[in-house]
Amino acid sequence: MSDTALIDDKAKKAEFEANKLAKRLRHHVGDAINDFNMIEQGDRVMVCLSGGKDSYAMLDILLSLQKSAPIDFTIVAVNLDQKQPGFPEHVLPEYLASVGVEYRIVEEDTYSIVKRVVPEGKTTCALCSRLRRGILYRVADELNATKIALGHHRDDILHTLFLNMFFGGKLKAMPPKLVSDDGKHMVIRPLAYCREKDLERYAKVKQFPIIPCNLCGSQPNLQRQVVKDMVNDWGKRFPGRVESMFRAVQNVVPSHLADPRAFDFVNLKTGAVPEAGGDAAFDREEFREPATDGETSAEAPRRTISILDSRKPSAVAGGEACGG
Numbered sequence: 001m002s003d004t005a006l007i008d009d010k011a012k013k014a015e016f017e018a019n020k021l022a023k024r025l026r027h028h029v030g031d032a033i034n035d036f037n038m039i040e041q042g043d044r045v046m047v048c049l050s051g052g053k054d055s056y057a058m059l060d061i062l063l064s065l066q067k068s069a070p071i072d073f074t075i076v077a078v079n080l081d082q083k084q085p086g087f088p089e090h091v092l093p094e095y096l097a098s099v100g101v102e103y104r105i106v107e108e109d110t111y112s113i114v115k116r117v118v119p120e121g122k123t124t125c126a127l128c129s130r131l132r133r134g135i136l137y138r139v140a141d142e143l144n145a146t147k148i149a150l151g152h153h154r155d156d157i158l159h160t161l162f163l164n165m166f167f168g169g170k171l172k173a174m175p176p177k178l179v180s181d182d183g184k185h186m187v188i189r190p191l192a193y194c195r196e197k198d199l200e201r202y203a204k205v206k207q208f209p210i211i212p213c214n215l216c217g218s219q220p221n222l223q224r225q226v227v228k229d230m231v232n233d234w235g236k237r238f239p240g241r242v243e244s245m246f247r248a249v250q251n252v253v254p255s256h257l258a259d260p261r262a263f264d265f266v267n268l269k270t271g272a273v274p275e276a277g278g279d280a281a282f283d284r285e286e287f288r289e290p291a292t293d294g295e296t297s298a299e300a301p302r303r304t305i306s307i308l309d310s311r312k313p314s315a316v317a318g319g320e321a322c323g324g
């Protein structure tokens, strides 16, 4: 094969892989939106954009899904410029204008507040996040946004699960959909089924103009990094384990945990229907090898119409419109 043919062959393979990746991410986002009824007819989705790979990918995929979705919704991208030293102010406006999405850049100097209030050497993230959250809720009101979309992915959800177990004594992760702490907003995480390594590759393929996340000079969260390394190491050594762990988050059996608030053990009586697939009390459970196909949402109940489905809701007999 000549050099030119070899280069052509390589380029074709790279294009094929990039298309496969885009399709997979689109499907994961579409499935998550569908499973949790994240986006409904007439929604105005405020996409929070930090300038990192995840939020760029989220915006890109939502814009792509918007074109073929069986429902109408609008998107407004929002970036909070926290006035960190060296923040390249021009990058996001240029990118957002180039993709033709409505956007708002909010300038609030939380960096100075945090530096003033938090003693030297102490971690600044807690106050910084609180300030950012308050500003984003206010902006969501100003923009009449009905949903606030955050770019957390499957691995963030699993890392949070372990952090809560290891340091918080709680079996708690990061929900794909929740009501905000002020009770007024619906927060969604459309990347909930997406693997971080897919998002990293996607960012490279798409050449997003990434803004570094360490401009504030804060120490990285060491505990989170340790948990991330642990999960990544498991993923490498035990194929399918990470997928299985995520399926576990979607497949909770409160009667087989030990929280009397989650399950009424106190009033448990004989004659109750035993949990299918639950503990048989005397036998040791058998486990099969975890699946390695990367499918993360197999156990989740499916709604009738997917956002990936380009049919109009009226065309589906007896179907439920996505959030309709």
Ligand code: SF4
Binding pocket: 124, 125, 126, 128, 129, 213, 216, 217, 218
């Ligand atoms: S890393 Fe910096 S910008 Fe991010 S939450 Fe912490 S203090 Fe804020």
